[in-house]
Amino acid sequence: MPEDEAWQAGRGVWKFNADRALSQDEVQIINTDGIVLAVARITGISKHGDRYALEGDLLRGDPRVGRPTPSPHLSRNPVTYI
Numbered sequence: 001m002p003e004d005e006a007w008q009a010g011r012g013v014w015k016f017n018a019d020r021a022l023s024q025d026e027v028q029i030i031n032t033d034g035i036v037l038a039v040a041r042i043t044g045i046s047k048h049g050d051r052y053a054l055e056g057d058l059l060r061g062d063p064r065v066g067r068p069t070p071s072p073h074l075s076r077n078p079v080t081y082i
Helices: 003-010 018-022
Strands: 012-014 026-030 036-048 051-058 079-081
Antiparallel strands (some): 012 051, 026 079
Protein backbone atom coordinates (compact mmCIF):
# COMPACT_ATOMS: atom_id res chain seq x y z
CA MET A 1 0.00 0.00 0.00
CA PRO A 2 1.47 3.39 -0.95
CA GLU A 3 2.29 5.83 1.87
CA ASP A 4 -0.46 8.29 0.84
CA GLU A 5 -3.11 5.56 0.96
CA ALA A 6 -1.84 4.22 4.29
CA TRP A 7 -1.93 7.73 5.78
CA GLN A 8 -5.48 8.38 4.55
CA ALA A 9 -6.71 5.02 5.83
CA GLY A 10 -4.89 5.12 9.15
CA ARG A 11 -5.30 8.74 10.25
CA GLY A 12 -8.99 8.41 11.11
CA VAL A 13 -11.87 8.51 11.71
CA TRP A 14 -11.37 6.59 15.01
CA LYS A 15 -12.15 6.72 18.69
CA PHE A 16 -8.90 7.72 20.37
CA ASN A 17 -7.56 9.91 23.15
CA ALA A 18 -7.20 13.29 21.46
CA ASP A 19 -5.06 14.76 24.27
CA ARG A 20 -2.63 11.86 24.04
CA ALA A 21 -2.35 12.21 20.28
CA LEU A 22 -1.79 15.97 20.50
CA SER A 23 0.95 15.51 23.09
CA GLN A 24 3.07 13.63 20.53
CA ASP A 25 5.13 14.89 17.60
CA GLU A 26 4.70 12.08 15.08
CA VAL A 27 2.48 9.15 14.25
CA GLN A 28 3.31 5.86 12.53
CA ILE A 29 0.70 3.95 10.56
CA ILE A 30 1.59 0.28 10.94
CA ASN A 31 0.12 -2.99 9.69
CA THR A 32 -0.81 -5.99 11.85
CA ASP A 33 2.70 -7.39 11.40
CA GLY A 34 4.20 -4.24 12.96
CA ILE A 35 5.62 -2.91 9.68
CA VAL A 36 5.56 0.89 9.26
CA LEU A 37 3.41 1.92 6.30
CA ALA A 38 3.58 5.70 6.77
CA VAL A 39 5.00 8.33 9.13
CA ALA A 40 3.51 11.80 9.65
CA ARG A 41 4.17 14.87 11.78
CA ILE A 42 1.04 15.58 13.85
CA THR A 43 -0.32 19.11 13.34
CA GLY A 44 -3.76 18.68 14.93
CA ILE A 45 -6.95 16.68 15.02
CA SER A 46 -10.41 17.10 13.57
CA LYS A 47 -13.60 16.03 15.33
CA HIS A 48 -16.18 13.84 13.62
CA GLY A 49 -19.06 13.29 16.04
CA ASP A 50 -17.62 11.19 18.87
CA ARG A 51 -14.56 10.25 16.80
CA TYR A 52 -11.41 11.99 15.61
CA ALA A 53 -9.02 12.10 12.68
CA LEU A 54 -5.38 13.05 12.86
CA GLU A 55 -4.20 16.02 10.83
CA GLY A 56 -0.58 16.15 9.82
CA ASP A 57 2.18 16.32 7.27
CA LEU A 58 3.05 12.99 5.68
CA LEU A 59 6.81 12.42 5.76
CA ARG A 60 7.07 10.78 2.33
CA GLY A 61 10.08 8.57 1.90
CA ASP A 62 10.83 8.36 5.63
CA PRO A 63 13.44 5.62 6.16
CA ARG A 64 11.22 3.91 8.78
CA VAL A 65 8.64 2.97 6.13
CA GLY A 66 8.81 -0.71 5.25
CA ARG A 67 10.67 -1.62 8.46
CA PRO A 68 9.41 -3.05 11.76
CA THR A 69 8.28 -0.32 14.14
CA PRO A 70 10.65 0.34 17.02
CA SER A 71 7.55 1.20 19.12
CA PRO A 72 5.28 -1.86 18.93
CA HIS A 73 1.80 -1.39 20.31
CA LEU A 74 -0.43 -4.44 20.36
CA SER A 75 -3.79 -3.00 19.43
CA ARG A 76 -6.53 -3.27 16.85
CA ASN A 77 -5.84 0.37 16.01
CA PRO A 78 -2.88 0.49 13.58
CA VAL A 79 -1.58 3.81 14.88
CA THR A 80 1.27 4.48 17.30
CA TYR A 81 2.20 7.95 18.54
CA ILE A 82 5.92 8.69 18.94
